[in-house]
Amino acid sequence: MSGSNMKDVMNRFRDVVDTPYEKLKLWKEANGKKVVGCSPMQFPEELVHAAGMLPVVLQETDEAITTGFSYIYPFYCGITRNIIDIAVKGQLSFFDGLVYADICIQNRNAACTLKQVMPASYVEYVQLPTSLTRAGVMDDTIRELERIKAKLEQLAGRKIDDTSLKQSILVFNRNRLRLRQLHELRRANPGLLSYRDLQVIVKSSMLMPKEEHTELLEGLVTQLEKMKPSSLEGKRLFLSGHLCQSLKPDILDLIEGVGGIIVDDDLYTGYRYYAVDVAVDGSPIQALAKRYLEKSLPVPTRSYLPARWEKYLVERAKDSRAQGVVVLVAKYCEPHLFSYPFVKEALEIAGVPHIMLETEHEVVSLEGVRTRLQAFVEMLN
Amino acid sequence: METQVKVPNRLNSVSLIGQMMAASFADIKRQAAEGKKVVWANGLPAFLLAKGAHMPVLHAEGLIAGLAARGQEKPLQDAAEAFGLLPDACSYARSFIGLARIAKGDFHLDSSVNQDVYSMPKPDLYINVPGGGCGTGRLWGDSVAAICDIPAFHLEPRFNWDESDLEYNIADFIRQEQELIALMERVTGQPYDWNHLKEVLEEVKKATTLRQEIMKLCQHVPAPASFFDMAASIGLVCHLVGMPGTGDLLQKMKGEVEQRIAQGIGSVPVERYRLYWDGILTWPRLGVLARKFAALDACLVVGPYTHLLFLPRADMIDPERPLESIAYNLCDTCSNYDYTYRAKAVADFCQEYSIDGLIMSETQTCRGINSQSFAIMDGVARRLGLPAITIGGDSCDPRFYSDAQVDTRLQALLETIEARRKVRQL
Ligand code: SF4
Ligand code: SF4
Numbered sequence: 001m002s003g004s005n006m007k008d009v010m011n012r013f014r015d016v017v018d019t020p021y022e023k024l025k026l027w028k029e030a031n032g033k034k035v036v037g038c039s040p041m042q043f044p045e046e047l048v049h050a051a052g053m054l055p056v057v058l059q060e061t062d063e064a065i066t067t068g069f070s071y072i073y074p075f076y077c078g079i080t081r082n083i084i085d086i087a088v089k090g091q092l093s094f095f096d097g098l099v100y101a102d103i104c105i106q107n108r109n110a111a112c113t114l115k116q117v118m119p120a121s122y123v124e125y126v127q128l129p130t131s132l133t134r135a136g137v138m139d140d141t142i143r144e145l146e147r148i149k150a151k152l153e154q155l156a157g158r159k160i161d162d163t164s165l166k167q168s169i170l171v172f173n174r175n176r177l178r179l180r181q182l183h184e185l186r187r188a189n190p191g192l193l194s195y196r197d198l199q200v201i202v203k204s205s206m207l208m209p210k211e212e213h214t215e216l217l218e219g220l221v222t223q224l225e226k227m228k229p230s231s232l233e234g235k236r237l238f239l240s241g242h243l244c245q246s247l248k249p250d251i252l253d254l255i256e257g258v259g260g261i262i263v264d265d266d267l268y269t270g271y272r273y274y275a276v277d278v279a280v281d282g283s284p285i286q287a288l289a290k291r292y293l294e295k296s297l298p299v300p301t302r303s304y305l306p307a308r309w310e311k312y313l314v315e316r317a318k319d320s321r322a323q324g325v326v327v328l329v330a331k332y333c334e335p336h337l338f339s340y341p342f343v344k345e346a347l348e349i350a351g352v353p354h355i356m357l358e359t360e361h362e363v364v365s366l367e368g369v370r371t372r373l374q375a376f377v378e379m380l381n
Numbered sequence: 382m383e384t385q386v387k388v389p390n391r392l393n394s395v396s397l398i399g400q401m402m403a404a405s406f407a408d409i410k411r412q413a414a415e416g417k418k419v420v421w422a423n424g425l426p427a428f429l430l431a432k433g434a435h436m437p438v439l440h441a442e443g444l445i446a447g448l449a450a451r452g453q454e455k456p457l458q459d460a461a462e463a464f465g466l467l468p469d470a471c472s473y474a475r476s477f478i479g480l481a482r483i484a485k486g487d488f489h490l491d492s493s494v495n496q497d498v499y500s501m502p503k504p505d506l507y508i509n510v511p512g513g514g515c516g517t518g519r520l521w522g523d524s525v526a527a528i529c530d531i532p533a534f535h536l537e538p539r540f541n542w543d544e545s546d547l548e549y550n551i552a553d554f555i556r557q558e559q560e561l562i563a564l565m566e567r568v569t570g571q572p573y574d575w576n577h578l579k580e581v582l583e584e585v586k587k588a589t590t591l592r593q594e595i596m597k598l599c600q601h602v603p604a605p606a607s608f609f610d611m612a613a614s615i616g617l618v619c620h621l622v623g624m625p626g627t628g629d630l631l632q633k634m635k636g637e638v639e640q641r642i643a644q645g646i647g648s649v650p651v652e653r654y655r656l657y658w659d660g661i662l663t664w665p666r667l668g669v670l671a672r673k674f675a676a677l678d679a680c681l682v683v684g685p686y687t688h689l690l691f692l693p694r695a696d697m698i699d700p701e702r703p704l705e706s707i708a709y710n711l712c713d714t715c716s717n718y719d720y721t722y723r724a725k726a727v728a729d730f731c732q733e734y735s736i737d738g739l740i741m742s743e744t745q746t747c748r749g750i751n752s753q754s755f756a757i758m759d760g761v762a763r764r765l766g767l768p769a770i771t772i773g774g775d776s777c778d779p780r781f782y783s784d785a786q787v788d789t790r791l792q793a794l795l796e797t798i799e800a801r802r803k804v805r806q807l
Contacts, residue, residue, distance in 0.1 A: 071755045075469070075745050105515045108540065109752040112719045116756045125542040130519060131535040135560050140553075303519050303535055305526060332469050334748070338520035341465035342527060358467075 006223055009216045010197060013204035020059050020207050021086070025094045027054070027209075034096035034156060039110070040079070040244035040268055041301065042101040042128060044288045046278065047149055049210070050168040051156035053096065057206035058083055060245050060361065071113055077332040078361025079245035080110045088117050097122040097155050099148070102130060103244065103301040104335050124151050128292055132304040141289040149285070165284040172278065175210045178217045179274035185221070187264055187320060191229035195239075195262040196252045202269050203246055232261050235380045238322035239265040240313055240343070242359070243299060245330050251359060254366055255326060258374040264320035266313060267328075272297055300339040309339055310346035317352050323380040325354040326373075331361075353380060387650045389675040390641075392606055394634040395613045401630065402447055402616050406501070409437045413502030418569050421504035421525060423477065424518050426622040426692055427536050427707050428508045429585065430558060433578035434565035438508075439501055441477040441521075442776075443620025448476070449664035449777040453498055458778065460488040472746045472778035474521035481525040506568050507533040508561065512690060513716035514540045515749025532568070534561050538711040541718050550717075554708040575703075582700035587628035588618055589695035591635055596688055598638050600734050603647025605638040608658050608681035609671050610648065611688065618691050653678035654798055655735055657727070660742030660751045661686055663774035663782045673787070677795060683734045686750065689715040689726065720753040724760025731765055737798045739769035740791075745781035768797040 016023050028035050034053040038045055048055035060079040068085025100111035115123045126148050129137040149160055186193050205213045237260045246269040265271050276295040279287040298309040317325050325347055329336045347354045355376040357369055413419050422428035423441040431438050448454050460479030482488040484503045490496055509522030519535050526533035536557050539550040562573050599606050617627045658681045674681055697709040715726045741754040758769040770790045775781035
């Protein structure tokens with residue numbers, strides 16, 4: 001893949017990310033396949049794929065919230081308000097189904113409100129166990145996955161057998177593997193690719209057919225492996241937070257603009273999305289359950305006191321030799337609000353400096369944020 | 382001409398509830414000093430299972446609402462904010478997490494503050510029973526558990542996305558109850574006392590039945606008791622759930638209500654408007670709000686918070702089947718269904734209680750209780766054509782409340798009600 005090809009690939013990814021729902025609508029018309037929107041974080045997209053439909057992760061758009069205010073209070077998190085707003089405006093009506101998972105009360109309310117504002121649409125709600133120390137969680141997870149599998153079969157009009165589900169798991173694992181390779185390449189040499197571009201690549205993976213995305217990504221990774229990275233001067237930063245919604249690029253520009261180099265992250269539209277694979281031996285439903293229960297990274301939307309997020313974050317930040325951590329809290333995100341004091345305490349005890357920034361759906365003046373970031377980056381050793 | 386000052390007619394028995402609550406907090410301290418293991422809990426009264434383990438329970442909302450109503454919530458919220466908890470997080474939770482930090486010795490109150498009010502025995506176990514399936518209870522419970530280094534159990538009813546889910550969800554809840562009981566046996570080192578649980582359930586049955594009867598009596602015009610009285614009575618079926626004497630107090634309350642009906646006395650001096658309230662009361666402005674409504678000849682009569690949330694299915698309580706009884710009261714209730722069910726329940730309410738208008742209180746830091754407000758407004762408006770307003774507020778953080786905004790919107794609601802009446806008379 002030549003330099004210009006790399007540019008083409010990035011442009012293709014960017015094109016998808018910039019106007020996701022328009023592009024998906026066109027894709028659906030061209031391919032005649034059903035498209036299912038999955039709420040971020042915990043829904044196993046592989047199940048939708050195995051039913052012959054295209055799973056995509058619902059994304060927040062930049063659109064100002066207007067009509068949606070008649071359906072949802074302003075003190076809900078940005079992605080929830082935005083999705084309801086664009087649903088009311090009819091922008092999600094082309095989806096053949098929407099599947100929501102129990103990650104927090106705001107997500108639950110979004111699912112209920114979607115049912116209300118899109119009465120003709122298929123909206124499903126998945127309740128995987130959230131208290132992971134409870135007895136019988138494996139059985140409960142399998143039962144719930146089987147239940148939603150049956151619902152998806154009805155929607156797709158075809159059965160999901162073990163062979164097709166395993167096949168889908170392989171497709172997703174391959175994409176995750178390439179994303180991890182890319183992540184590691186960049187972690188070793190951040191000059192290879194801007195973090196902003198990495199975000200575009202991850203988000204596009206959530207919005208495109210995985211097969212097509214992997215093919216483009218493989219070419220990109222091969223090319224990057226051969227490239228000599230441009231050297232970067234700056235302070236090494238770890239980006240943490242944003243549990244389920246993607247970042248606005250302007251915050252990334254700010255971080256880089258004040259001399260920060262993002263070397264690693266635990267964002268949902270980042271490492272969290274591709275950190276772990278699903279096993280391909282044995283029962284595929286059980287493998288999906290295992291990934292959910294035993295392998296996925298600690299996150300405060302699930303209760304598991306023995307493996308709290310803050311401990312994991314300190315280890316990851318140290319591992320990546322970050323000089324500081326930027327904690328990004330999506331405004332009104334309660335799972336994050338309640339974990340932040342513990343994250344703060346753990347980082348302080350570990351001697352890792354951090355800065356906490358709240359992000360908003362609405363456009364806010366970034367001047368204050370720039371000043372705080374600048375001061376933070378300057379004081380890092 | 383002398384203008385009459387219209388003040389709310391509070392039920393006399395309501396002040397006894399406050400006394401009983403205060404005595405219970407003192408009792409928790411006494412029991413802890415005697416070496417009893419203590420439970421801290423939040424949410425709905427399924428934590429009454431701890432009674433069978435002879436563990437005293439400090440119920441978060443029971444304590445915090447009372448403190449907030451007396452304007453004593455701020456030191457707790459300061460303790461939480463000093464820890465890094467931002468004001469957008471549930472203010473009940475913030476206050477309780479502040480209390481945990483104080484109990485643990487991680488935060489020291491200013492010497493000018495009455496220390497006794499905030500000094501509660503450290504918990505040995507946390508039980509979270511979320512209202513309306515709010516996942517924030519889980520975050521809150523885990524925070525207290527992490528601060529105090531204790532186990533947390535989340536007794537969470539699964540949401541009835543489809544009505545067909547109910548049977549499974551009840552069975553699932555019963556399994557959770559059994560698991561909690563086993564955990565409590567480990568914490569106390571004692572076998573669970575099923576006989577005592579049965580006795581507790583007998584008192585619960587008596588209290589919840591009486592409470593339902595009192596609420597029904599409020600269908601009478603003028604309403605003999607208000608939403609404010611019924612909100613105070615939540616303590617009897619929540620923090621004080623199953624305590625000896627709760628049934629008797631409700632019996633007294635019922636007697637008072639019946640007497641008022643016989644004498645034609647209402648809960649406000651003049652009842653011109655009967656209103657529905659959705660959401661939690663702004664506890665720190667409780668008195669202000671009660672006086673405001675009375676002065677406007679408006680009575681807050683009914684709301685899901687008082688009428689549908691706390692053990693609303695007295696008919697399903699059978700002391701011989703305690704786990705099922707509790708499971709039904711958690712799983713098969715209005716707040717555990719989606720908007721269609723809720724809107725219908727509210728519309729039925731509005732008819733039964735002759736409601737003129739709806740007030741949807743935006744409990745600003747609670748995304749659980751007011752989640753479907755717009756759907757309810759829409760559903761009720763469609764069915765009955767009742768006018769509705771939203772007003773700002775919060776459960777325990779008065780910073781989200783604005784008197785001026787409430788006055789303006791309330792005025793608009795009452796004017797709309799008047800206009801509708803005129804149209805109907807034509
Ligand atoms: S996890 Fe946070 S950002 Fe995501 S839906 Fe829930 S509250 Fe919103
Ligand atoms: S947000 Fe509301 S429903 Fe949820 S725990 Fe807090 S007060 Fe309860």
